[in-house]
Amino acid sequence: MELEDRYFQHDVFMAEVAVRPAAVNDLPALEAADDLLIDGSERWSELQHLLMRGWGLLAEDLGDDPPSVIGYVAVVPRQFFGRDFITLLVVADTWRRRGVGTQLLNAATKQAATDVVFTSTNASNLKMRALLRREDWLISGTLDGLDDGDPEVVYFRRAQRRRA
Numbered sequence: 488m489e490l491e492d493r494y495f496q497h498d499v500f501m502a503e504v505a506v507r508p509a510a511v512n513d514l515p516a517l518e519a520a521d522d523l524l525i526d527g528s529e530r531w532s533e534l535q536h537l538l539m540r541g542w543g544l545l546a547e548d549l550g551d552d553p554p555s556v557i558g559y560v561a562v563v564p565r566q567f568f569g570r571d572f573i574t575l576l577v578v579a580d581t582w583r584r585r586g587v588g589t590q591l592l593n594a595a596t597k598q599a600a601t602d603v604v605f606t607s608t609n610a611s612n613l614k615m616r617a618l619l620r621r622e623d624w625l626i627s628g629t630l631d632g633l634d635d636g637d638p639e640v641v642y643f644r645r646a647q648r649r650r651a
């Protein structure tokens with residue numbers, strides 16, 4: 488498929504997708520986007536903590552009535568050496584490869600309050616690494632000792648904050 492065709496497809500899909508802040512009462516709806524998000528799990532508690540502080544964003548499919556949640560992300564202020572850190576970027580299986588991850592990542596980057604923003608993923612996560620590469624994120628370094636045999640690759644980029 489030609490590059491222009493792929494961007495055109497993304498534009499068509501994006502007309503139906505909106506990103507907005509996620510509230511703690513959105514948590515049950517986020518389950519639909521993430522098989523690993525189960526009530527009572529560690530991920531559930533982590534996300535609840537993030538949403539209670541207003542640090543989450545979600546993407547929803549406006550083609551559904553009411554709109555259904557198709558992905559989410561969070562930005563934790565000053566978590567990484569005093570810089571904002573983007574964590575938990577997840578897109579529902581059926582919505583992958585349609586630009587939703589890019590839209591969420593870019594919305595999170597714009598929301599960041601520090602000049603430089605960081606994120607990370609396992610070296611084995613080739614999808615996320617391809618997404619970060621395509622969006623011009625740079626590798627800051629790798630961290631060993633977290634997951635055996637699968638280093639954490641840390642990325643950074645300028646925050647592109649929205650002008651007031």
Ligand SMILES: CC(C)(COP(=O)(O)OP(=O)(O)OC[C@H]1O[C@@H](n2cnc3c(N)ncnc32)[C@H](O)[C@@H]1OP(=O)(O)O)[C@@H](O)C(=O)NCCC(=O)NCCS
Nearest residue numbers: 575576577578583584585586587588589614615617618621
């Ligand atoms: C990683 C993830 C968020 C990507 O979301 P997505 O909505 O599919 O991403 P996009 O459609 O915006 O893809 C943008 C680019 O990323 C790269 N990419 C995404 N998925 C890819 C795949 N399966 N194979 C190769 N490249 C891929 C491509 O360069 C793609 O651009 P293209 O479609 O024009 O080629 C999604 O796969 C996901 O939720 N994975 C599970 C959770 C996870 O691993 N999160 C990241 C770590 S916290």
